[in-house]
Amino acid sequence: MSYISSTKLSNKSCDTLVSKCEIPIIDLAHMGTEQCPQKGVVKQVATKLLRALSEKGLALLVNHGIPDHKMKAVYRALNAFCELPKESRAKFECSTPSGHGYIKPETEQYTTDETKTRHEYIISGNDTALPDEDVPNFRGAVEELARDFKQLSAMLLTALAVALGQQSDFFLNKHASLLDAGNESSFRMIYYPPSAMPESDLIRCGPSCDSGTFTLLAQDCENGLEIQMPHSERWERVGHLPGAILVHTGDCLGKWTNQQIPSLKHRVVMPEHCGRGRHSIGFFVQPDEDVHIEPLDTKIIIPSQEPVICRLQKKKRGVLNAYYHLQRRFRET
Secondary structure (H helix, E strand, C coil), X not given: CCCEEEEECCCCCXXXXXXXXXXXXXXXXXXXXXXXXXXXXXXXXXXXXXXXXXHCCEEEEECCCCCHHHHHHHHHHXXXXXXXXXXXXXXXXXXXXXXXXXXXXXXXXXXXXEECCCEEEEECCCCCCXXXXXXXXXXXXXXXXXXXXXXXXXXXXXXXHHHCCCCCCHHHHHCCCCCCCCECCEEEEEEECCCCXXXXXXXXXXXXXXXXXXXXXXXXXXXXXXEECCCCCCEEECCCCCCCXXXXXXXXXXXXXXXXXXXXXXEEECCCCCCCCEEEEEEEECCECCCCCCCCCCCCCCCCCCCCCCHHHXXXXXXXXHHHHHHHHHHHC
């Protein structure tokens, strides 16, 4: 659901969780592929992912293997589609009960002061109609990026299974049909046109929790995403880390973990400097329709983090040469 509300927000601060270094950053370099995961790296990622999602509800993924030029290709393809005449775009509009296709701005009026203000194209399953004739490069760009997001999701599902003490394919087997028949996962492309509104404290998309296992979110700039961290009622602006992909929890993961990893509540507000267009891509990961979600008999225990003391720091006395001094400084920073 996407709308603008005249409800004023109380938090005027422009500080973000990214700028305050309060979002865990997980490095996926050397993790391998879905077919050939590097077990040692998967275990390290699993530990960090479990801590991040159970304590914060979200994490930023870096070195995830999805190049920036693929993201930009999809943004350009979506822009080209949005520039088509209304009658051309109308051929691909989302209709009930399909749940996929194009959703144009201002198609719904939620209240007297809430109106949709974004273009959205939802891919869900192989039968989603795509504008092959009107935007020839649309299908290629979208399908290639969707495959990359599926592969990234598979890697995270493997890491989650390992983190929760299950077989590595536990969650993979329950999400075997991503973006295919029998699965309600969706790949969503969103474009917010430039806004001339002077207000920067309006709600653009109301508070909600995603229904699936987790959601992956990529964006080209700050888009006003705010979250409520677990055990808190305060709204915090997430911020933007160029090149990173955000992962946050959904209802199904909460049910699997007996709410030890609760679903993250989030909303979108009108960001500052809204006079430019904004893009985001969301991959909403759902289990297969025939999967029974039963709480796992697992108690999540996160060990307290202690600062790692360099071996060289333990020396109370002694003379270090320049090499060891440099190595010590590297380790400290």
